[in-house]
Amino acid sequence: MTTYPHLLAPLDLGFTTLKNRVLMGSMHTGLEETKDWNRVAEFYAERARGDVGLMVTGGIGPNLEGSVLPGAAMMTTQTDxxxxxxxxxxxxxxxxxxAMQILHAGRYAYGPMCVAPSAVKSPISPFPPSELDEDGIEKQISDIVATAERAKQAGYDGVEIMGSEGYFLNQFLVTHTNKRTDRWGGSYENRMRLPIEVVRRAREAVGTDFIIIYRLSMIDLVPNGSTFDEVVQLAKEIEKAGATIINTGIGWHEARIPTIATSVPRAAFAWVTKKLMGQVGIPVITSNRINTPDVAEDVLATGCADMVSMARPMLADAHFVAKAAAGNGAQIAPCIACNQACLDHTFSGKLSSCLVNPRACNETELVIETATTPKSIAVVGAGPAGLSAAITAAERGHKVTLIDRADEIGGQLNMAKQVPGKEEFWGLVDWYRTMVAEMGIEVRLGTEATVETLTGFDEVIIATGVLPRDTAIPGQDGANVHSYIDVLKKRSVPGKRVAVIGAGGIGFDVSEFLVHQGDSLTENLPDWMVEWGVSDPGEHRGGLAPEGSQPDAPARAVTLLQRKAEKHGKRLGKTTGWIHRAALNMKDVQFVAGVNYERIDDDGLHVSFGEARENPTLIEVDDIVMCAGQVPDRSLADALEQAGIAHHIIGGADVAAELDAKRAIDQGTRLAATL
Known part of the structure; x- marks a missing residue:
């Protein structure tokens, strides 16, 4: 008897059967744009070997004007x-x-050729779209249908027609972007004409034995978005037009509500999909922040959907489904929804990967093979760099000893997991603990590594992490000054008025920690919805709550300061920085930039501004928390150097940049792959 009877149950589509209820949702990885089709094929094949029921590719453009950006992958020629x-x-x-996703970006297309129902510029693109005339609309329909035909010729089992996230078809549905008065605008019957026509003609073109998924926006999260009655009306018409499955889309890209970041509760929008269950006769898929087999099983068991979409979890672990089926759920590398190596890369024009799994999208380039000559390897430091190196080395057959002066593994991940909204880091540390045991790694905790204890190993890897940078502010030794480490480890409890020095990622995290009280919103969906203004689209158009709801009062009055005279959080993640700023704004955190730190005394923090050190100001606070950067902890590496013992340095000990777990894990994995 399987632990996940709903998740692993087959899904009969009539002309074909899916082996389980797991869809690998569409992700634009950038792989198709590399033109290395062996690399593209291996990425998807590895997930197929992991037994996912059905995969959807990243968005493929039907024409130049609909492509997400110049040079993006299209399906327009025999070569394609x-x-x-x-x-x-x-x-x-x-x-x-x-299945191949057909993505027409509409006004979201990042180029001067973009088209839309009306000439309404997107807030996330500098290019104003051209309003389509009747012939232009016919061209878009024909191009999308032709793309579906080509996908079938290429051997795909189906297509997903992208009708959500604020892309082209979605833009026709709502008056927010559709200002037309012809047969493609005005009444809802007119506004939904285009997606229905696209699905109907696509079905005529590809025949009956071919999957057509329609990605339908079930909660737009933008002003003048769809009501839920309109969502149901569209879903019924899409079914009549010939869709095989309806997939859930959540929120437009321009929505100012987080939908997939780590601070979003797990399965936060499954209730929206559940509202559609029973309204249509074809299977319905739910999506967003479903990242463990237990969460997925619960979503299905409680009738929220017929199938679950998990996209980024398949980056974190290509064998997610196979491990769940084998009863090895604890060995599934967890998606922590950090966005750092996937979406941040996508929106920066880089190839996507995964913080937890650097091999994602690098399957042909980062190969983990059994070592021809097993070695004895010492890894000093059980943070993300050391753990990734140790596990990869052990996987290759090396005998690994992991040493750390702390009494638990995880390094600074153990501080990150204390921050409200970063609860996923608990699961990441648990996974590392599981894999260390599974790989038979010898662990020596509470142990200070020395030159003597490291003598005799074939390889030594130094992953000793970072130390807080000394800011040399007069008065920083006072009792009212605390390190971020002491605060996050709860060894220090600051008073009601706090200044945080340093507005990098750590400063933002510490500020969030300080203003928070009560249960984490990430663990409390109703409160999270209130905080971010999410409502039932059956009650409020687009699922936006009326203005006026107030978040809980902050636990402390926090002032977040930085030396640079620039916007706070400018260097945070491209897709998450705005979330962190918005969260702190809701808690009335004061942002102060361009400061010089003059001194600290019992009255608080004295600062001035600019190169001329003008406008001396006292920030009256009870306590000051230091988050002003880190320096590499190289003491052991220096001692090994003096002793003439060869070693490798990775992670924060190599470069102390904002506790960069993405770089640390990648570096550790790549080093171990070569030893």
Whole structure:
């Protein structure tokens, strides 16, 4: 008897059967744009080997004007068909099924050729769209349908027609972007004409034995978005038009409500999909922040959907489903929804990967093979860099000893997990603990590594992390000054008025920690919805709550300061920085930039501004928390150097940059792959 009977149950679509209820949702990885089709094929084939029921590719453009940006992948030529055929054959040989997402970006297309129902510029693109005339609309329909036909010729099992997230078809549905008065605008019957026509004609073109998924926006989270009655009306018409499955889309890209970041509660929007259950006769998929087999099983068991979409969890662990089916759920590398290596990369024009799993999208480039000559390897430091190196080395057959002066593994991850909204880091540390045991790594905690204890190993890896940087502020030794380490480890409890020095990632995290009281909103969906203004689209159009709801009062009055005269959080994640700023704004955190730290005394923090050190100001606070950067902890590495013992330095001990777990894990994995 499986632990996940709903998740692992087959899904009969009539003409084909999916082996389980897991969809690998669409992710734009940038792989198709590399033109290395072996690399693309291997990425998807690895997930097929992991037994996911059905995969959806990243968005493929139907024409130039609909492509997400110049040079983005399209399906317009026989060469495209041939290239994609390499992918589908590899997936089918691995026992998988795959659908291609057809993505017309509309006004979100990052280029001067973008088109839309009306000439309403997107707030996330500098390019104003051209309003389509009747012939232009017909061209878009024909191009999308032709793309579906080419996908079938390339061997895909189906297509997903992207109708959510504020893209082209979604733009026709709402008066927010559709100002037309012809048969494509005005009444809802007119506004939904385009997606229905696209699905109807696509079905006519591809025949009956071909999956058509329609990605439907079930909660827009933008002004003048769809009501839920309109969502149901569209879903019913999409079913009549010939869709096989309806997939859930949540929020437009321009919405100012987080939908997939780590601070969003798990399965936060499954209730929206559940409202559609029973309204249509075809399977319905739910999505967003479903990242463990237990969460997925619960979503299905409680009738929220017929199937679950998990996209980034398949970056974190390609064998998610196979491990769950084998009863090895604890070995599934967890998606922590950090966005750092996936979405941040995508929106920066970089190839996507995964903080937890650097091999994601690098399957042909970062190969983990059994070592020809097993070695004895000492890894000093059980933070993310050391852990990734130790586990990868052990996986390759090396005998690994992991040493750390602390009494638990995890390093600074153990501080990150204390921050409200970062509860996923608990699971990441648990996974590391599981894998260390699974790999038979010898662990020596509470142990100070020395030159003597490291003598005799074939390889020594130094991953000793960072130390707080000395800011040399007069008065910083006072009793009212605390390090971020002491605060997050709860060895220090600041008073009601606090100044935080340093507005990098740590400063933001500490500020969030200080203003928070009560249960974390990430663990409390109703309160999270109130905080961010999310409502039932059956009650409020677009699912936006009326203005006026107030978040809970902050636990402390916090002032967040930085030396640079620039916007706070400018260097935070591209897709999450705005969330952190908004969260602190809701808690009335005061942002002060361009300061010089003059001194600290019993009255508080004395600062001045600019190079001329003008406008001396006292910030009256009870306590000051230091988050002003880090320096590498190189003491052991220096001692090894003096003793002539060869060693490798990784992670914060190599570069002390904002506790960069992404770089640390990647560096540790890549080093161990070469030893």
């Amino acid at each position: 068909i041939d290239n994609h055929g390499i992918v589908t054959k590899r997936v089918h040989d691995a026992g998988g099924k795959i």
